[in-house]
Amino acid sequence: MKWDAQQYQKHSFVWQLGEGVVEMLAPQAGELIVDLGCGSGQLTARIAESGARVIGIDRSTEMIAQARANFPAIDFRVADATDFRVDEPADAVFSNAVLHWVRDAGAAISCVASALKPGGRFALEMGGRGNTRTLLEGVREVLGRVPEVWFYPSIAEYSALLEQGGLEVRFATLFDRPTVIEGENGMDDWLKMFGGALGLSDRERGEIVRRLRGRMFRDGNWVIDYRRLRVVAVRRADG
Template sequence: MNRDWNPSLYQSSHSFVWEYGRDLLGLLAPLAGERILDVGCGTGQLTAEIARAGAEVLGIDHSVSMITQARRNFPDQRFEVQDVCAMPFRTEFDAVFSNAALHWVERADDAAAAMARALKPGGRLVVEFGGRGNTRALLEALRLALKARHGAEPQRVNPWFFPSVGEYASLLERHGLEVTFATLFDRPTALEGGGEGLANWFAMFGASLTEELRQPEFVRLVEQAAAPSLLRDGVWWADYRRLRVAARKEG
């Protein structure tokens, strides 16, 4: 999936991404001296939080612009531009952590295999990302706007990987990871920016869905379709559903 990330917009209007991710750190429970890999680290906020526990952390992200900003934010931390599916690591990490990133990875099986390879025997995986039904109302509004503009059903609206608990647990188990905890839960999230919240969300996360989302008049069409379910008292909400999973590498 083609992504053109804007680190400034991410940090100014989408801090909820890592703010909610702090809750996931309790499941990770990093220890001093551990080597931990943060997959899809973005601009580095959670990488730095893990490091404060005394762990040695490497943050990786596919986006050059995000890694550049992470290095500016936390110059004492280690960050690298890497594709999770092509990571070279072999039995190097005590834990692999990922927040709000893996739904962007179309090659989910390759990503799971690479994360499993990176772990030491007995190492743990702790991840959270979009699960089955994530942003259903938001994507339905996009579908309706595309249909209204073109007079026909769009071919594809959702390019993301939003698996069920069973689907993702089975995928991890195929790569020697024993699932110890898994849950799918709703997390309605207020979008920053008031009346511009939905437009900002599409600017950050949805520009790769269709070029038409770069056109303000089309965004207004989407807003009209989304307003009955996602606009409350002048605040836009994203109907997030998150999949949270912990697993341990066999051996």
Template sequence: MDRSQTGSGTEWDTTTYDEEHSFVFEHGENVVDLLEPTAGERILDLGCGTGHLTNQIAGAGADVVGLDASAEMIAEARTTYPDYEFIHEDARDVSFSEPFDAVFSNAALHWIPDQDAALESVADALRPNGRFVAELGGTGNVAAIVEAVQATAADRGYTVTNPWYFPSVGEYATKLEAHGFEVRYVTLFDRPTELDGGEEGLSSWLELFGDSLLSAVPTEEQQAIIAAVEDALRDEWFKNGTWTADYRRLRVVARCGADTTSS
């Protein structure tokens, strides 16, 4: 997951993100295929992170703008890909003078509880009949991890709530339609994801992505919680020296203000 759109001001270790959690943008390459960018299109990469998928989209000849709420991510993207425009901004409160042919988003939208504000920004950014192509966590995403954290934290007197937005197919399609989109394609699928780092894979994942999940636990007790979570999940989710996270993803293609007679 990518917490780039929370606007929370959380500082990112971009080196750890790129080197130890590269699966985020590597799996996103298939979402770029779903986008089918073409030369001359103007495309917004919403929640661009360190810019690797922005670069892939630009490789098709599109004019791409990357946007992310993380200052660290944007700084790294600008350094790595200086030829592209990257904007440090919150997805819920952004406007552009020139519309986009498409808005693309990978592993960012589930960090935004106020999904209505985010989708309103997407709709405002698109030209009529512009397309929205996104992947985010779907219902049940990382449920085993979340439930293990909640149970171990409860044993120590802390109440942990799931901070992420993981919608069902029906829920998200309905929300898109409420914002003027016509849903052309939507699917929910299991994607068990191997974590880098061997024995440290799950703890590294929780340390990078789980700060909001663990926010109710005092910092000095978080390592004990993480160790207990590892113990609880080890038999099922740690095999042959590798941790696997129980990812479930929701993919969607929608048109904004679509003319149903168009292709």
């Protein structure tokens, strides 16, 4: 999917709600940290405030251009999560709201493991099993199916992939996080921003919004039934 970096910056809830993932990462001064799928760079900059050296990686050239414009002192690079390398082994890899877009999870995990020092940590948040279930019901009702765009794994599924990739899971949680998108047009905006990969026509988008209104529009705002998976895993010293 092509990302509109300027529009994305209006969806600040993504990185505001990702602040807790930075706390889970607990970056330290002097560490080298990769922010995988850094988008327009707000959390990369937040990590850099700790005194860590950060490399922001994203496959979207538009997002990387926006990140460089926002934070010129940070090292941002265009690369895919399933095919990236760093010149020096990293102390940690961080990722917020990216890995559900990456269907070849094994390839991404293999790159993460190769980028980490033994004992290095991988701290991530992504959509987890059951994410946006109500919203996807609306998509199914209108399209007759849900296109395979996102990968929302359970703790067991993602832990197995991490273990196969040489990482040891130290912490994992799957939790409901109803997310408020403000205003009448919230769902339409969300579908335009994040649902681009569903390939909806204007008519289909309008019909989904109409159907979901009774289920998801409350007190003047849309509430999307996000469920997030948070994991901290560590690269095993024995490979």
